[in-house]
Amino acid sequence: MFPLEVSSVEINIKGKRILGPINLLLKQEGISVLLGANGSGKTTLLETLHGLRKLSKGKVRWSIPNKLAAKEQSFVFQTPVMLRRSVLENLMYPLRVRRFSKPNAIKEAMHWVKKIGLEKKIIQQATLLSGGEMQAVAVARALITKPKMLFLDEPTASLDGLAKKTIEDILVLAAKNDTKIIMSTHDLGQAKRLADDIIYLHKGLMESHCLKDEFLNSPPSDAAKQFIAGDIII
Ligand SMILES: Nc1ncnc2c1ncn2[C@@H]1O[C@H](COP(=O)(O)OP(=O)(O)OP(=O)(O)O)[C@@H](O)[C@H]1O
Ligand SMILES: [Mg+2]
Known part of the structure; x- marks a missing residue:
């Protein structure tokens, strides 16, 4: 069964269509990667799936009620947004919102801080971290609640190899642990490393959705x- 079904979705702004119509079925498993040139609609589609965009037409349907589905999702923006608090408190935040006790939240946050290699910076204000470190905190903070679905918008743009690898390893592990990943990237190498299936967007339309090898071997x-x-690409 497909947990996410997008049917005839369009996003129009001031009479101009910026996305769609899109028809898409996404499985619960694996990593789906959105590829496409600048302005092709990747961010708009991610935001639409996550419920951040008002649909002009069509439907986004989950196999569970939409309200429940919203609680099971996290979103990592291209530019990470950190709270003006310590690294540890940033990681604890989603757990505290969900009423985890402080000791449990600390325990879980410590587990994640180690995963992203920032043990030495737990009390540092997160807004003062490097770009790569902030992005790693943002990904860990998004995964700490074990969401069923994680959206990421170019999560490693402008990061170096090591920072990229830290995040990619975490995403692969999360996917193995039953978090569906839907992410955009400009980085074809990253798509080759991570993707199970690839959604290719061009000028607001979905030109193809197929398995990675099919996309790479016979581009649509x-x-x-x-x-x-x-x-x-012009
Ligand atoms: N709020 C908005 N108002 C008007 N146009 C918009 C709005 N949001 C997006 N667009 C337009 O929709 C198109 C798709 O934008 P989007 O940001 O989704 O592309 P993208 O594939 O994420 O590009 P990039 O690779 O540069 O991040 C662009 O032409 C953009 O200008
Ligand atoms: Mg974008």
Whole structure:
């Protein structure tokens, strides 16, 4: 059974269609990667699936009631938003909101702080971390509640190899532990490393949704071919 079904969804702003119509079925398992050039609609689609965009047409349906589904999702934005509190408190925050006791929240936060290699910075104010460290905290904070679905918008853009690897390893592990990952990236190498299936967007339309190998071996369009070849797409 598919837990997420998008049917005929359109997003129009001031009479201009910026996304859609999109029809999409997503399985509960694995990592789905959104690829496409700048302005192709990746962020808009992620925000739409997460319920942050008002639909102009169509429906986004989960296999559980939408209200319940909303509680089971996390979203990591391209630019991480940190609370002006310590690293540990940032990680504890979603647990405290869910009424975890302080000792339990600390225990869980410590577990995650080790996973992202920031043990030495637990009391540092999170807003003063480097970009890569902040993004790792944002990913850990999103996963700490064990969501069923995690959306990430270009989570490793502008990060170096090591920071990228820390985050990719965490995402692979999360997917193995039953968190569905839906993420956008510009990084074809990352898509090759992480994706089970690839959604390719071009000018607000979904040109294809297929398994990674199928996408790479027989690109669905000239634009996709150019994207894979690293050419400039106009
Ligand atoms: N609130 C808005 N008002 C008007 N146009 C918008 C709005 N949000 C997005 N758009 C337009 O929709 C299109 C898709 O934007 P989107 O940010 O989803 O692309 P993207 O694939 O994420 O691009 P990038 O790779 O640069 O992040 C763009 O042409 C953008 O200008
Ligand atoms: Mg974007």
